[in-house]
Amino acid sequence: MKPSRMLILTLFVSVSALVIAAPATTGMTMGKVEVKSAGPLAFGPDGVLFIGDSLGAKVVAIDTGDTGHGAPASINVQGIDGKIAAALGTAADQISIRDIVTNPISKNVYISVSRGKAGDAKAVILKLDTAGKLSEVGLDNVKYSVAELPNPPAQNNQKTNTITQVRYVDGKVLVAGLSNEEFSSNMKVIPFPFAPADRGALIEMYHGSHARYETNSPIRTFVPYTIGKEQFILAAYTCTPLVKIPVSELKSGAKIQGTTIAEMGAGNQPLDMVAYKKNGHEYILMANSSHGVTKLDMANVGAYKPITTPISDVAGVPFTTISELKNVKHLQAYDDQQALVLSGNSGAMDLRTIALP
Amino acid sequence: MIVRFALAALLLSQTGVAASVSIQLDNGAFKVTGWTGPEPVGGWASIFTVSTGFTVSTGRDLPPLFGVYSMEGGLLTFHPRYPLASGVTYYAVFHPPGAAPVEATFHGPETVAAPEARVMAMYPSSPVLPANQLKLYIVFSAPMQGGDFWPSIHLIDQDGKPAYLPFVGQELWNRDNTRLTLIFDPGRIKRGVKPNVDLGPVLVEGKRYTLILDREFKDANGRLMAEPFRHEFAAGADERRAVDTALWKLSQPRAGTRDPLVIRFDRPLDYALLGDGFQIPAVSGIATIGAGETEWRFQPTQPWRAGEHQVVIDMALEDLAGNRIGRAFDVDTMTNPTERITRQSTSLIFRIP
Numbered sequence: 266m267k268p269s270r271m272l273i274l275t276l277f278v279s280v281s282a283l284v285i286a287a288p289a290t291t292g293m294t295m296g297k298v299e300v301k302s303a304g305p306l307a308f309g310p311d312g313v314l315f316i317g318d319s320l321g322a323k324v325v326a327i328d329t330g331d332t333g334h335g336a337p338a339s340i341n342v343q344g345i346d347g348k349i350a351a352a353l354g355t356a357a358d359q360i361s362i363r364d365i366v367t368n369p370i371s372k373n374v375y376i377s378v379s380r381g382k383a384g385d386a387k388a389v390i391l392k393l394d395t396a397g398k399l400s401e402v403g404l405d406n407v408k409y410s411v412a413e414l415p416n417p418p419a420q421n422n423q424k425t426n427t428i429t430q431v432r433y434v435d436g437k438v439l440v441a442g443l444s445n446e447e448f449s450s451n452m453k454v455i456p457f458p459f460a461p462a463d464r465g466a467l468i469e470m471y472h473g474s475h476a477r478y479e480t481n482s483p484i485r486t487f488v489p490y491t492i493g494k495e496q497f498i499l500a501a502y503t504c505t506p507l508v509k510i511p512v513s514e515l516k517s518g519a520k521i522q523g524t525t526i527a528e529m530g531a532g533n534q535p536l537d538m539v540a541y542k543k544n545g546h547e548y549i550l551m552a553n554s555s556h557g558v559t560k561l562d563m564a565n566v567g568a569y570k571p572i573t574t575p576i577s578d579v580a581g582v583p584f585t586t587i588s589e590l591k592n593v594k595h596l597q598a599y600d601d602q603q604a605l606v607l608s609g610n611s612g613a614m615d616l617r618t619i620a621l622p
Numbered sequence: 623m624i625v626r627f628a629l630a631a632l633l634l635s636q637t638g639v640a641a642s643v644s645i646q647l648d649n650g651a652f653k654v655t656g657w658t659g660p661e662p663v664g665g666w667a668s669i670f671t672v673s674t675g676f677t678v679s680t681g682r683d684l685p686p687l688f689g690v691y692s693m694e695g696g697l698l699t700f701h702p703r704y705p706l707a708s709g710v711t712y713y714a715v716f717h718p719p720g721a722a723p724v725e726a727t728f729h730g731p732e733t734v735a736a737p738e739a740r741v742m743a744m745y746p747s748s749p750v751l752p753a754n755q756l757k758l759y760i761v762f763s764a765p766m767q768g769g770d771f772w773p774s775i776h777l778i779d780q781d782g783k784p785a786y787l788p789f790v791g792q793e794l795w796n797r798d799n800t801r802l803t804l805i806f807d808p809g810r811i812k813r814g815v816k817p818n819v820d821l822g823p824v825l826v827e828g829k830r831y832t833l834i835l836d837r838e839f840k841d842a843n844g845r846l847m848a849e850p851f852r853h854e855f856a857a858g859a860d861e862r863r864a865v866d867t868a869l870w871k872l873s874q875p876r877a878g879t880r881d882p883l884v885i886r887f888d889r890p891l892d893y894a895l896l897g898d899g900f901q902i903p904a905v906s907g908i909a910t911i912g913a914g915e916t917e918w919r920f921q922p923t924q925p926w927r928a929g930e931h932q933v934v935i936d937m938a939l940e941d942l943a944g945n946r947i948g949r950a951f952d953v954d955t956m957t958n959p960t961e962r963i964t965r966q967s968t969s970l971i972f973r974i975p
Contacts, residue, residue, distance in 0.1 A: 320797065351673060351684035355707035358844060361769050380704060383765040383799040383842030387704065401688050401703065423796040423894060445794035445803040446894040448756055448944045448951075480812050480952045485792065503790050503808050506815060531809060531817030534791055554791035611770045 289313045290328040292458050293408040298325055300404055303377035303388035306366040309433040309457060314366075314375055314402075316390065317428035317440065322415070324431060324438055326459065328408035331392070335372035337600040338395035338618075345376075345607070345616040349391060352399055353380045357612040361386075365595050365607050365616065371395075374605060374616070375402065393616070412438065412459045415451075433457065434489040434512055435496055441484045443503070449481035454515045469520040470502075479522065488538040488549070492566060499526075499549065501535035507551075507582070509566070526566060527582040529553070537596040539604050541621050550587075550604060550621065552596035558587040560622055587622050645714045645726040650705060654698040654716050654724075662719065666691035669717040672700055687712075706730040709844070738848035739764035739841035744833060745893035746942050748914045749854075752861040753825040754811045756944035756951065758804040758833065759893055760851075765799040765842040774839040775804070780830040788824040799842060803894070811943070812952045825857035861889060861943040864950045867935065867970060877928035877974050882921045885933065885970075890915040892940040899939045902931060926974045933970045 289311040301321035308314055312332040316325045342348065350357040363377040374393040379386040390402040414426070423446070430441040440453040452468045470484050487500035489512075496512040500523055508523025515521070529535065534554040540563075541548055547563040561584040594614070595607040603618040643656040652672050662668050671686040688703035698716075706712065710730040717723045745759040771793075777785040787807060794803040809817035810824050825831065835851040869888035875881035883902070891899070896911050900918055907922040937947055944951035947968060 348685050352686070352688050354687045354689075354702050354704045354710070354712070356710050356844075358769075359707060379768075381842075382767040382769050385765075385842075399685060422798060423801060423897065425795065425797060427792065427794055429792065443790075443792055443794060443805075445796060445801075446892070447938050448805070448808070448940065449938075449946070480808070481949075482808065482812075503792070503805070506809075528816035531787065531807060531821045534807075555787055 289458060290408055293326070293328055293410045295406070295408050297405045298327065298407060298409040298411065300325055300388040300390075302363075302379060302386070303390055304363045304428050305431040306364045306375055306377050306390075307431045307433050307438070308366055308368055308375075309438070312368065312370060313433075313457075314368075314390075315431050315433060315438055316377065317364075317431040318388070319426060319428045319442070322413065322426065324412045324414065324428075324440055324455065326410045326412075326438075326457065327390075327402070327404070329368065329375075329392075329402065330408075331368050331371045331373055333371055335368075335370070335395050337372055337603065339603070340374065340393070340395075340397070340599075340605065341615075341617040342393065342397065343615050344613060345393075346609075346614040347612060348399065349376070349378055352391075352401075353378070353389060355380060358382075362594070362607060362614065365597055365605060367597055367599050367605055369598075372600065376616075410459045412455045414440065414442075414453060430484075430486045432487060432489060432498070434498065437512070437515070439487065439498065439515070441487060441500075443483050443485065448483065452484055452515070454517075468515055468517075470500075470523070484523075486535050486537060488540050490540050490549075490563075499538065499540070501529070501538070501551075503534060507535070507561075527561060527584065529556075529559070529584075536594070539596055539598045539621075541598070541601070541604075543621055548621075549582075550596060551584075552590075552593040552606075556586065558590040558593050558596065559584045560587055590619070643716065643718060643721075643724050645716055645724060647712075647714075647726075647728045650702065651694075652700040652702075652712075652714050652728075653694070657698065657716075657718055658696060659719065666698060666700075669719065670698060670700060670715070672702065672712055672714045708733045733843055733845075736764065736843070738845060739766060740848045741835055741851035744851075744853045746890055746915055747893075748890050748916075748942075750856045750858040751825065752859065752943045753823050753827045753857045754860045754862070754943040754951070755825060755857075756806055756808070756811065756940070756942065757892065757894075758806075760802045760804065760835065762800050762802070762841075766795075766802070767840040767842055767844060768793050768795060768799060771839050774836040776834040776836075777824070778832050778834065779826075785824050785831075786821065801894075814952075823860075827857050827859055830854060830856050861941060861945060862950055862952075864945050865889075865891070865939065865941050865947045867947060867968065870970070872970065872972050875922075875926050875974060878925050880922055880925050882919045883933075883972070884912070884920075885918045886912075887916050887918075889941055892942065895936070895939050899936045901934045903934060905931065928974050930971060930973055933972065934967050935969060936967055 289309055300316055300318050302319050303316050304319050305317040312329045314327050314329050318325055346362055347357040350360045361379045361382060366375050372395050376391040378389040380389050392400050392402050425445050426442045428440055428442045432439050438455045438457050452470050482502045484500045485503050487498040490497045490499045497509045499509055501507050506525045507527040508525050510521055510523045533556040536552045536554055539550045549561040549563055551559045561582045593606055593608045597605045599605040599618050604621055606619050607616050609615050646653045646655055673684050673686045690701050692699050708730045712728045714726045715723055740763050741760055742763050743761045777788045790805040790807055806824050809815050812818055833853045837846045837850050839847055871886045873884040875883050893915050905922055907920050910919045912919055940946050
């Protein structure tokens, strides 16, 4: 082999190794990132926080730099919305807590808030550290990258797409949302790190029932879940069934019909889900808009036959209601033993960790 | 913004400090006057904080405002991170080293007087909606407050009985919070899923319903509405057919006139989607939606030219029950092998004689 060819080969190998080893924050821009509305949050690798910005029609990734390993703590902040409102110089009824998420490395909690409740509300990201100190996550001088989402025309002041869930799964950012005009819905799958020209894949989600009727239906919330060796998302449509979808099917232009594994009942719109293991068993904890918190037994979920016939009783994955958890607005993973719960009504909301049931 | 200028002064004669130390609110910044000194080891925040309180009972137990401290013109100054909010009381406390604390209370700007908000309209405007109606749009006169408004919305039947969880509990606003979209629980509409099988649809054909918004549905400034809103409608038969443009009737404007082109639909279409649903390339004019959302009218700015024209129709268009062009809301795949439409638009050709 000629020496020059050897050199090229060596260089190529080193560059590949660098790409593999590069942190998720590589290629981010330093500066001010505009966030018009701070909605659903998710953590990716290396302390990267994803912020769903519905009004800005984008997902923003920021480098929190919060990568020091933190010991799991117990969190119990009574009146969290009043405290946040005070720090933002306003009244509790003038803020909305949009989402909460745990940094899996540091165990600090990140909170998205709108200061104000109308169209001119300000987007705020807060950090609650494990000692209970609240601080603002600055967006004026931060490492960031942005993925644009399909945006209604700027001259149309009426049409909006509300992002309802953002999750990082296997190098991809998954975004679910609801339109205020069109019922049918797309899911967005964006490879991360975000490439400047890559707007990701739009995936049409369908819901089938009775082995007969099929509707192009929005997915409202979902959680990554591994069954056997395959990566799935467990997703809840607005029309309540819980379905499983292999992540490998989430490809550009795909039209996907999830496999129904549970029917949660009328008016029972799932808000958040947490997957966990306890004593060797797998469970999903699900917060719902009306029916409290349910715990789903995921044993043998891979073996469940899809629900394809109309059912008048509870069918599919068995679940129980956790009666002591009331008025839960957000539910997130915290650590192996605890979940993070935001509950209560405006002016009297509590943020706390609970033992996984 | 109107900022109420306030001044609170306490004479500190009892501590032996000669000068009068006070806290002033000046153009949104809190300033300590009559005092100079070095920044303490714990930072300015250790001796000067501004916190908010809304009632006497919770007033001073709340964390201080986010903001930055600086010395400006020799005055210790605190700039809040966010502007002061109307209706909020601010407690500023300064602890001069070796002297008694100085306290002052300030109020946020006065609420700007504006007309009280009211509901202008509900869409669909038709007095009869299909029992499988999918969405309602509530149009307000002013920006409204998002968040916990659900207890202020009621759907009752003709016997006064409230509907059981009729809507998807997801708030969906337009950009300035003047239009709210309510989506009926699709699980109650879609055939063959458990909520539909167990409970049936929210709306039952032949019954009358009233949508009520209480005055407690607050505007963006937190004020009640001028009056509650009530809108009555009846539920008719389900609409399960795909929208078929072949059933629409087009008027016949003539060349040289500015007569409107009117497209009459065979059923009402979705109010919001109608707004962006039609375009006539290369012809400028004004489009309006006819009564009951059953027609689209287009008045050209210039007289029509003779010849062939086309109306481009957005495939996102839906009828009241979410049926789209060529695709029903819930397709019966036994009788209609699924066609998942990927086209963005379709068009109708018309001739101007």
